Amino acid sequence: MDNTTPSPPSTRRAQIYGWAVFLLVLIVATMLFGPVALIVLSIVAGGALIVAGVRASGWPRPVLIVVGALLVVAPAIVLLDFLTGSWQITVH
Numbered sequence: 001m002d003n004t005t006p007s008p009p010s011t012r013r014a015q016i017y018g019w020a021v022f023l024l025v026l027i028v029a030t031m032l033f034g035p036v037a038l039i040v041l042s043i044v045a046g047g048a049l050i051v052a053g054v055r056a057s058g059w060p061r062p063v064l065i066v067v068g069a070l071l072v073v074a075p076a077i078v079l080l081d082f083l084t085g086s087w088q089i090t091v092h
Helices: 011-033 035-055 060-084
Strands: none
Touching (some): 011 035, 035 060
16 A cells, blocks of 8 residues: 655645635726725735735845835825825826
């Protein structure tokens, strides 16, 4: 009899599946809820990058924190710009 243990799933394949599921959720949420979904996903992704940056070591740490902070703050800046009327969207 063969007493070999099954090999664990590839972590690279699991990462690819994870990104595929994330993109699928992003596409479906954007189609259903539009800008609100993009705002929520931007804030969630920014928060995840900040947490990853806090846990990271080495050179990517400040990059992850800064990019995460920009993703969290960007929706608020855009909404304030809309509310003040300085940025307008026209459809031709």
